[in-house]
Amino acid sequence: MIHVLIRHEVADYTAWKAVFDSNLDWRHKRGERSCRIFRSVEKANDLTLFFEWESPETARAFLASAELASKMAAAGVKGAPRIEILSEVHTLRRSSAD
Secondary structure, eight states, rough: EEEEEEEEEEHHHHHHHHHHTTTTHHHHHHTTEEEEEEEEEOOTHHHHHHEEESOHHHHHHHHHHHHHHHHHHHHHHHEEEEEEEEEEOOOOOOOOTT
């Protein structure tokens, strides 16, 4: 599984989230398997998105698409996002028994 990390600022979180949610099926058909959204504690419109993606090839194709750029602009994304495609090499999960 490939992970995609995206950081960007949005004009208004509520408006951005409505557009993001309306594109769930569109993203899934292009390789997204899951997504987690994080907001900065100090700046509510500063977002970090952590996706699981089908493959690096489908992630790159999706991220380079003009359609994504158009949807991000319509959602109020400010400036160019910072994007990283990552491959997980280690996971450590702790339980409450630790």
